[in-house]
Amino acid sequence: MAAKSRRLSLRERGLNFEMLMWLFTRLSALVMYGLILVAMVGAFLMGARTQMNMADVLRWGFLSIAGHIQNTNIPDLEPWATPFWRLTASAMLLVATAHGVHGLVVIADDYIVHPRGRRNVRALSIVFLLLMVVAGLYVVWTW
Amino acid sequence: MALKHNVSLATALRYKGRGPMWAFILHRLGGLGMAILLTVHILSTALGGPVGQFLNDLYMHWAFQIVVYFFVLFHAVNGLRITLLDLWPSLWVYGREALWIEWAVFLPIYGLAVYTILSTALGG
Numbered sequence: 001m002a003a004k005s006r007r008l009s010l011r012e013r014g015l016n017f018e019m020l021m022w023l024f025t026r027l028s029a030l031v032m033y034g035l036i037l038v039a040m041v042g043a044f045l046m047g048a049r050t051q052m053n054m055a056d057v058l059r060w061g062f063l064s065i066a067g068h069i070q071n072t073n074i075p076d077l078e079p080w081a082t083p084f085w086r087l088t089a090s091a092m093l094l095v096a097t098a099h100g101v102h103g104l105v106v107i108a109d110d111y112i113v114h115p116r117g118r119r120n121v122r123a124l125s126i127v128f129l130l131l132m133v134v135a136g137l138y139v140v141w142t143w
Numbered sequence: 144m145a146l147k148h149n150v151s152l153a154t155a156l157r158y159k160g161r162g163p164m165w166a167f168i169l170h171r172l173g174g175l176g177m178a179i180l181l182t183v184h185i186l187s188t189a190l191g192g193p194v195g196q197f198l199n200d201l202y203m204h205w206a207f208q209i210v211v212y213f214f215v216l217f218h219a220v221n222g223l224r225i226t227l228l229d230l231w232p233s234l235w236v237y238g239r240e241a242l243w244i245e246w247a248v249f250l251p252i253y254g255l256a257v258y259t260i261l262s263t264a265l266g267g
Binding site: 026055071103104143 | 226
Protein backbone atom coordinates (compact mmCIF):
# COMPACT_ATOMS: atom_id res chain seq x y z
CA MET A 1 0.00 0.00 0.00
CA ALA A 2 2.81 2.40 0.88
CA ALA A 3 4.65 1.60 -2.37
CA LYS A 4 1.56 2.34 -4.43
CA SER A 5 0.88 5.73 -2.82
CA ARG A 6 4.40 6.92 -3.72
CA ARG A 7 3.43 6.96 -7.38
CA LEU A 8 0.63 9.45 -6.69
CA SER A 9 1.24 13.18 -6.89
CA LEU A 10 1.36 15.17 -3.66
CA ARG A 11 -2.08 16.57 -4.40
CA GLU A 12 -3.57 13.12 -4.98
CA ARG A 13 -1.99 11.93 -1.73
CA GLY A 14 -4.02 14.57 0.09
CA LEU A 15 -1.50 17.37 0.58
CA ASN A 16 -3.83 20.35 0.79
CA PHE A 17 -4.45 23.25 3.16
CA GLU A 18 -6.66 21.19 5.51
CA MET A 19 -3.96 18.51 5.80
CA LEU A 20 -1.31 21.15 6.51
CA MET A 21 -3.55 22.61 9.24
CA TRP A 22 -3.99 19.09 10.68
CA LEU A 23 -0.19 18.91 10.91
CA PHE A 24 0.01 22.49 12.25
CA THR A 25 -2.42 21.64 15.07
CA ARG A 26 -0.07 18.87 16.27
CA LEU A 27 3.20 20.76 15.74
CA SER A 28 1.83 23.93 17.38
CA ALA A 29 0.91 21.78 20.40
CA LEU A 30 4.57 20.72 20.67
CA VAL A 31 5.68 24.37 20.31
CA MET A 32 3.31 25.38 23.13
CA TYR A 33 4.70 22.70 25.47
CA GLY A 34 8.17 24.09 24.66
CA LEU A 35 7.13 27.70 25.37
CA ILE A 36 5.46 26.68 28.66
CA LEU A 37 8.63 24.81 29.67
CA VAL A 38 10.83 27.85 28.86
CA ALA A 39 8.55 30.18 30.85
CA MET A 40 8.38 27.81 33.85
CA VAL A 41 12.15 27.24 33.96
CA GLY A 42 12.62 31.02 33.65
CA ALA A 43 10.17 31.57 36.52
CA PHE A 44 12.12 29.22 38.79
CA LEU A 45 15.39 30.95 37.86
CA MET A 46 13.80 34.32 38.76
CA GLY A 47 12.74 33.21 42.25
CA ALA A 48 9.37 31.49 41.78
CA ARG A 49 10.44 28.60 44.04
CA THR A 50 9.93 30.62 47.22
CA GLN A 51 7.64 33.41 46.00
CA MET A 52 4.98 31.67 43.89
CA ASN A 53 2.80 28.57 44.21
CA MET A 54 2.32 25.93 41.53
CA ALA A 55 -0.92 27.42 40.16
CA ASP A 56 0.83 30.81 39.76
CA VAL A 57 3.78 29.21 37.95
CA LEU A 58 1.38 27.43 35.57
CA ARG A 59 -0.52 30.67 34.93
CA TRP A 60 2.79 32.40 34.10
CA GLY A 61 3.62 29.40 31.89
CA PHE A 62 0.40 29.74 29.87
CA LEU A 63 1.27 33.36 28.99
CA SER A 64 4.43 35.00 30.34
CA ILE A 65 3.20 38.53 31.08
CA ALA A 66 3.86 40.37 34.34
CA GLY A 67 0.11 40.86 34.91
CA HIS A 68 -0.17 37.12 35.54
CA ILE A 69 2.12 37.28 38.60
CA GLN A 70 1.20 40.64 40.14
CA ASN A 71 -0.79 38.90 42.90
CA THR A 72 2.16 36.74 44.03
CA ASN A 73 4.95 37.51 46.51
CA ILE A 74 7.35 38.60 43.74
CA PRO A 75 8.82 41.91 45.06
CA ASP A 76 10.01 43.39 41.73
CA LEU A 77 8.06 42.84 38.51
CA GLU A 78 10.77 44.48 36.34
CA PRO A 79 12.68 41.27 35.36
CA TRP A 80 9.34 39.65 34.46
CA ALA A 81 8.45 42.36 31.90
CA THR A 82 11.58 42.31 29.73
CA PRO A 83 11.42 42.21 25.89
CA PHE A 84 12.43 38.52 26.07
CA TRP A 85 9.32 37.59 28.08
CA ARG A 86 7.13 39.84 25.92
CA LEU A 87 8.46 38.07 22.81
CA THR A 88 7.85 34.67 24.43
CA ALA A 89 4.30 35.77 25.27
CA SER A 90 3.78 37.10 21.72
CA ALA A 91 4.92 33.78 20.24
CA MET A 92 2.56 31.93 22.59
CA LEU A 93 -0.30 34.27 21.69
CA LEU A 94 0.17 33.85 17.92
CA VAL A 95 0.57 30.05 18.01
CA ALA A 96 -2.26 29.52 20.52
CA THR A 97 -4.68 31.82 18.66
CA ALA A 98 -4.02 30.08 15.33
CA HIS A 99 -4.38 26.65 17.03
CA GLY A 100 -7.59 27.68 18.79
CA VAL A 101 -9.29 29.44 15.89
CA HIS A 102 -8.56 26.48 13.62
CA GLY A 103 -10.01 24.22 16.32
CA LEU A 104 -13.22 26.27 16.27
CA VAL A 105 -13.40 25.88 12.48
CA VAL A 106 -13.00 22.10 12.85
CA ILE A 107 -15.85 22.00 15.39
CA ALA A 108 -18.06 24.20 13.17
CA ASP A 109 -17.39 21.88 10.20
CA ASP A 110 -19.02 19.05 12.16
CA TYR A 111 -22.32 20.95 12.15
CA ILE A 112 -22.12 23.26 9.12
CA VAL A 113 -21.73 21.14 5.99
CA HIS A 114 -22.98 23.43 3.24
CA PRO A 115 -20.05 24.81 1.15
CA ARG A 116 -21.30 28.40 1.44
CA GLY A 117 -21.70 28.02 5.20
CA ARG A 118 -18.16 26.66 5.49
CA ARG A 119 -16.81 29.57 3.43
CA ASN A 120 -18.57 32.00 5.80
CA VAL A 121 -17.13 30.19 8.82
CA ARG A 122 -13.62 30.55 7.35
CA ALA A 123 -14.06 34.24 6.52
CA LEU A 124 -15.41 34.88 10.02
CA SER A 125 -12.54 32.92 11.59
CA ILE A 126 -9.93 35.12 9.87
CA VAL A 127 -11.61 38.31 11.15
CA PHE A 128 -11.78 36.77 14.63
CA LEU A 129 -8.12 35.68 14.45
CA LEU A 130 -6.95 39.20 13.52
CA LEU A 131 -9.06 40.78 16.28
CA MET A 132 -7.63 38.43 18.93
CA VAL A 133 -4.03 38.93 17.75
CA VAL A 134 -4.35 42.75 17.80
CA ALA A 135 -6.05 42.84 21.23
CA GLY A 136 -3.61 40.25 22.65
CA LEU A 137 -0.45 41.96 21.35
CA TYR A 138 -1.76 45.26 22.76
CA VAL A 139 -2.03 43.67 26.23
CA VAL A 140 1.33 41.90 25.99
CA TRP A 141 3.30 45.01 24.95
CA THR A 142 1.53 47.72 27.00
CA TRP A 143 0.97 45.99 30.33
CA MET B 144 -21.52 7.34 2.54
CA ALA B 145 -24.16 5.88 4.81
CA LEU B 146 -23.34 8.30 7.62
CA LYS B 147 -26.50 9.19 9.48
CA HIS B 148 -26.50 12.79 10.68
CA ASN B 149 -29.96 13.10 12.22
CA VAL B 150 -29.27 10.92 15.26
CA SER B 151 -31.68 11.46 18.15
CA LEU B 152 -30.35 12.50 21.56
CA ALA B 153 -31.54 9.22 23.10
CA THR B 154 -29.54 7.24 20.52
CA ALA B 155 -26.51 9.47 21.03
CA LEU B 156 -26.61 8.92 24.80
CA ARG B 157 -26.80 5.14 24.28
CA TYR B 158 -23.56 5.19 22.25
CA LYS B 159 -20.90 3.52 24.39
CA GLY B 160 -17.56 4.75 23.05
CA ARG B 161 -16.00 4.44 26.52
CA GLY B 162 -12.53 5.91 27.18
CA PRO B 163 -11.69 7.36 23.75
CA MET B 164 -15.18 8.89 23.42
CA TRP B 165 -14.87 10.63 26.81
CA ALA B 166 -11.38 11.87 25.91
CA PHE B 167 -12.82 13.28 22.66
CA ILE B 168 -15.76 14.95 24.46
CA LEU B 169 -13.57 16.42 27.23
CA HIS B 170 -10.98 17.59 24.68
CA ARG B 171 -13.64 19.32 22.59
CA LEU B 172 -15.42 20.84 25.62
CA GLY B 173 -12.09 22.08 26.97
CA GLY B 174 -11.04 23.55 23.63
CA LEU B 175 -14.39 25.30 23.19
CA GLY B 176 -14.32 26.52 26.79
CA MET B 177 -10.77 27.84 26.46
CA ALA B 178 -11.65 29.66 23.21
CA ILE B 179 -14.59 31.40 24.91
CA LEU B 180 -12.69 32.12 28.15
CA LEU B 181 -9.59 33.47 26.40
CA THR B 182 -11.66 35.61 24.01
CA VAL B 183 -13.46 37.28 26.92
CA HIS B 184 -10.27 37.41 29.03
CA ILE B 185 -8.11 39.03 26.30
CA LEU B 186 -10.82 41.53 25.31
CA SER B 187 -11.64 42.45 28.92
CA THR B 188 -7.93 42.91 29.72
CA ALA B 189 -7.38 45.02 26.58
CA LEU B 190 -10.43 47.21 27.23
CA GLY B 191 -9.95 47.40 31.02
CA GLY B 192 -12.48 49.40 33.03
CA PRO B 193 -14.74 48.14 35.85
CA VAL B 194 -16.29 45.37 33.75
CA GLY B 195 -12.89 44.04 32.67
CA GLN B 196 -11.66 44.19 36.27
CA PHE B 197 -14.75 42.34 37.51
CA LEU B 198 -14.30 39.57 34.90
CA ASN B 199 -10.60 39.15 35.68
CA ASP B 200 -11.37 39.00 39.42
CA LEU B 201 -13.93 36.30 38.64
CA TYR B 202 -11.27 34.25 36.81
CA MET B 203 -9.03 34.47 39.90
CA HIS B 204 -11.73 32.88 42.12
CA TRP B 205 -10.68 29.45 43.38
CA ALA B 206 -13.92 27.69 42.32
CA PHE B 207 -13.52 29.02 38.77
CA GLN B 208 -9.83 28.06 38.71
CA ILE B 209 -10.56 24.45 39.73
CA VAL B 210 -12.83 24.04 36.68
CA VAL B 211 -10.51 25.92 34.31
CA TYR B 212 -7.41 23.98 35.41
CA PHE B 213 -9.25 20.68 34.85
CA PHE B 214 -10.11 21.48 31.25
CA VAL B 215 -6.82 23.22 30.39
CA LEU B 216 -4.60 20.49 31.88
CA PHE B 217 -6.75 17.72 30.36
CA HIS B 218 -6.62 19.40 26.94
CA ALA B 219 -2.82 19.70 27.27
CA VAL B 220 -2.20 16.09 28.37
CA ASN B 221 -4.75 14.61 25.95
CA GLY B 222 -3.30 16.77 23.16
CA LEU B 223 0.16 15.36 23.86
CA ARG B 224 -1.22 11.81 23.54
CA ILE B 225 -2.91 12.65 20.22
CA THR B 226 0.21 14.41 18.92
CA LEU B 227 2.59 11.58 19.81
CA LEU B 228 0.33 8.84 18.41
CA ASP B 229 -0.47 10.82 15.24
CA LEU B 230 3.17 11.65 14.50
CA TRP B 231 4.20 8.01 15.11
CA PRO B 232 1.05 6.20 13.81
CA SER B 233 2.44 2.71 14.45
CA LEU B 234 1.94 3.48 18.18
CA TRP B 235 -1.88 3.55 17.66
CA VAL B 236 -1.77 -0.22 18.36
CA TYR B 237 -1.26 0.82 21.99
CA GLY B 238 -4.06 3.42 21.91
CA ARG B 239 -5.92 1.90 24.86
CA GLU B 240 -2.75 1.73 26.99
CA ALA B 241 -1.93 5.34 26.00
CA LEU B 242 -5.26 6.45 27.48
CA TRP B 243 -4.45 4.78 30.81
CA ILE B 244 -1.00 6.40 30.85
CA GLU B 245 -2.68 9.71 30.06
CA TRP B 246 -4.94 9.51 33.14
CA ALA B 247 -1.96 8.39 35.24
CA VAL B 248 -0.11 11.54 34.14
CA PHE B 249 -3.11 13.89 34.34
CA LEU B 250 -4.50 12.99 37.77
CA PRO B 251 -1.36 13.73 39.87
CA ILE B 252 -0.74 17.04 38.04
CA TYR B 253 -4.38 18.11 38.41
CA GLY B 254 -4.51 16.89 42.00
CA LEU B 255 -1.46 18.99 42.86
CA ALA B 256 -3.00 22.03 41.11
CA VAL B 257 -6.30 21.63 43.04
CA TYR B 258 -4.37 21.18 46.28
CA THR B 259 -2.37 24.41 45.74
CA ILE B 260 -5.43 26.38 44.59
CA LEU B 261 -7.43 25.28 47.65
CA SER B 262 -4.63 25.66 50.20
CA THR B 263 -3.91 29.17 48.84
CA ALA B 264 -7.61 30.12 48.90
CA LEU B 265 -8.28 28.73 52.40
CA GLY B 266 -4.88 29.51 53.94
CA GLY B 267 -4.84 33.11 52.71
